[in-house]
Amino acid sequence: MSTTTTLHAEARVVQIYNRVPQDMAAYCPLQVSAGDTVRSVINNAVITLGLDSSKKYSLLEVRKSRGEERLLQASDCPLELVLLWPPGAQRWHPQSQGYHFILQEQANDGGNQEASNTEDYDDLCNLKTVTEESILQALRQRFYKLKIYTYASNILIAINPNKFLPVYYNPKYVKMYENQPLGKLSPHIFATADVTFRTMLNRQVNQCIVISGESGSGKTESCSYLIHCLTALSQKTYSSGLERIILGAGPVLAVSDHGR
Numbered sequence: 001m002s003t004t005t006t007l008h009a010e011a012r013v014v015q016i017y018n019r020v021p022q023d024m025a026a027y028c029p030l031q032v033s034a035g036d037t038v039r040s041v042i043n044n045a046v047i048t049l050g051l052d053s054s055k056k057y058s059l060l061e062v063r064k065s066r067g068e069e070r071l072l073q074a075s076d077c078p079l080e081l082v083l084l085w086p087p088g089a090q091r092w093h094p095q096s097q098g099y100h101f102i103l104q105e106q107a108n109d110g111g112n113q114e115a116s117n118t119e120d121y122d123d124l125c126n127l128k129t130v131t132e133e134s135i136l137q138a139l140r141q142r143f144y145k146l147k148i149y150t151y152a153s154n155i156l157i158a159i160n161p162n163k164f165l166p167v168y169y170n171p172k173y174v175k176m177y178e179n180q181p182l183g184k185l186s187p188h189i190f191a192t193a194d195v196t197f198r199t200m201l202n203r204q205v206n207q208c209i210v211i212s213g214e215s216g217s218g219k220t221e222s223c224s225y226l227i228h229c230l231t232a233l234s235q236k237t238y239s240s241g242l243e244r245i246i247l248g249a250g251p252v253l254a255v256s257d258h259g260r
């Protein structure tokens with residue numbers, strides 16, 4: 001198998017601007033890689049900026065195109081966000097250019113309550129109580145944040161957003177999910193494709209991905225994303241023959257899907 005670029009090569013240096021009202025450095029540069037979450041970036045920024053670590057902090061993403069600040073969840077991956085910024089902003093992003101992160105101290109009371117109420121479970125196995133209601137609540141909560149993918153261990157649950165979400169299917173994500181253990185990064189259909197592809201190569205045994213759901217739930221769409229990712233992965237390891245076979249499977253999958 002030819003070598004592939006690992007995710008660590010995808011690290012970026014991000015500048016975290018400090019909104020804490022003190023005479024401190026305006027920002028601190030931090031290297032973030034795919035395994036870094038908002039939680040770990042906040043911890044590092046607090047240490048680097050010499051802030052009071054007994055206080056709680058939030059990280060916000062600012063995107064010029066959206067013209068707003070977005071509060072990030074502790075489990076979000078800042079690198080995933082940076083990779084979607086314009087190339088110029090990925091390396092160096094002064095505040096004035098509109099793409100950056102802000103570190104902000106959380107309010108002492110009340111402010112934190114909302115954060116704990118909206119605890120995010122990207123794997124349903126981590127739910128404290130597993131009932132139909134708690135599962136639906138967790139999925140609903142994620143869906144409202146446009147997080148359409150959630151794991152239940154190694155099963156991927158996809159909720160049909162009924163609109164194209166470019167943030168999910170950026171081609172850079174194929175590379176980002178490549179060679180990563182399932183569950184290390186946010187749930188994604190590319191992770192499922194990558195793990196299946198790697199298992200096939202390692203074990204030299206055919207693999208299958210079962211997609212189930214009611215009519216209109218997004219099986220065909222999911223299948224296309226899987227094929228897209230498998231095609232991209234296969235181009236690195238095998239000649240275009242494999243790509244042709246995978247693409248050719250599309251109509252067969254659609255037919256068997258309707259004949260369920």
Ligand SMILES: Nc1ncnc2c1ncn2[C@@H]1O[C@H](COP(=O)(O)OP(=O)(O)OP(=O)(O)O)[C@@H](O)[C@H]1O
Nearest residue numbers: 160161162163164214215216217218219220221222
């Ligand atoms: N991940 C997605 N992102 C954006 N839109 C989606 C996604 N999944 C599904 N959709 C939307 O929902 C529509 C129905 O999805 P799809 O055709 O994949 O359903 P299906 O489960 O294959 O249905 P059927 O069983 O009736 O063939 C798609 O045409 C698309 O508009």
